[in-house]
Amino acid sequence: MEKLVCVLCPMGCKIKYEAVDGKIVSVEGNRCPRGIAYLEDELKEPKRIVPTSVKVLNGEMPLVSVKTSKPIPKRLIPQFMDLIKKVEVQAPVNVGDVIVRNVLNSGADVVATRSVKRIGSA
């Protein structure tokens, strides 16, 4: 049996599985169904949530933290970072605001994880 640690949440389940010709034939150790989806992705196309930040214009802070709304393919991460460096948003920003929709056609949005007020607003 192969072993793999699910990274989707801090529980870090150790998933034991058997795969034949890339097909999963048995799985144990996952404490939630997301573990199976993770395992499937990991064998086909590993994906990760990417937390980072983007520039804010006229904000009370220079940056607003963001994350991808769902995991994106790992191989897209360098391209994703190149793109995100060029993004700028105008304050105010609220938690949950979509900053980039369907980023790199991954099906995931880039969403704000913090609110940043506009300079001078109460």
Place this chain on the structure above:
Amino acid sequence: MKTDVLVIGAGAAGMAAAIAAAKNGLKVIVAERDEVTGGILNQCIHNGFGLHYFKEELTGPEYAERFRERLSEYTDAIQVLTDCHVLKLNRDKKALLVSPRGVFELETKVVIYAAGARERPFGSLMIPGDRPSGIFTAGVAQRLMNIDNRKIGNRALIVGSGDIGMIMARRLTLEGTEVVGVVERLPYPGGLLRNVIQCLKDFDIPLYLSSTVVEVRGKERLEEVVVANVDEHFKPIPGTEKIFKVDTLVLSVGLIPQVEMLDGLVSLDARTRGIACSSTGQSSCEWIFAAGNCTAIFDLVDYVTREGERAGEYASRYVVGERFTRNVPIVPGENVMLTFPNSYSDVDDLTLYVRCRKPMEKAVLKVGSFERVFEDLIPSEMIVVRVPKQKLMGLDRIEVTLAEV
């Protein structure tokens, strides 16, 4: 100024404590020296927070914002003073506060101390060599990058493979700083496996186990860091030195509870180095309660929140006259590095946090007449169990052990 409850620090612990006290109908003042509430959460922009408490995974700022919103639902009961440093706390329950508006005194009935932790500094490692610029603690590096939008260097080495060190390795890589490796003196990684995978393996960052930094070199800016293997007593082995040409060294070598302000007022625990607390959150000074990383370093903010709520609850009951008497010491035994709380007051079941001493495949945790089996134990992952009151009856000392099976 007068209040029922003074909460010192508005991180996860302080915010939760304030809300719990307000729910009990008390008047609360929260003093926070930063300009915003949330504490360390604000700079931890990675995901991994809230899974237990909110049943969904959030980033640090999102977690902080949810509690900030909850706080604002109690504006009648809770007054939040940001940019306000509590300078001193006196035996007569009077605190001295400083803010840009001036210095003032506040009289309270009870204090909930929630000042968090600070990072072990470079000086404490006693590494020989120069003292050039380019050496940062992980928290300072994190703040510079995530809040102030600064790049800290071009090529970095990280010391310490705890979760914070590994998360910084990923963060620096994503932001274009080349991370040449993570150095760890233990023979196994200090943090969670999920972070070994998503922070190091994903980016091909080497992890050097059983290794330590033996010298730093550089005139103005850091130029070289010398790393050597260590033996089982963590002593560097001569002849194993490797030189890394880096301009940046990031230290992630542990957090220490912030306790200085209460020096002389309360007892500390020698193992956690934090405020010694009963299972009610009460310190050795009966009107001072404490919660969060100033009592012991917790892995997850979810636990900190729960501890804050608990301290808020019991502190409120203390204000209205309830007294918690029986305090049975809780002591770490076989294979146990530390336990929290430090003593048990039998008003309720015991929520016990335990850190093991070494990695173990399977072990039985024993607490009084309570037993439970745990698998895949590692020192960096706290065990949390609720031990029923009945299992602890009649004990005058509670020893916590982990027997390998």
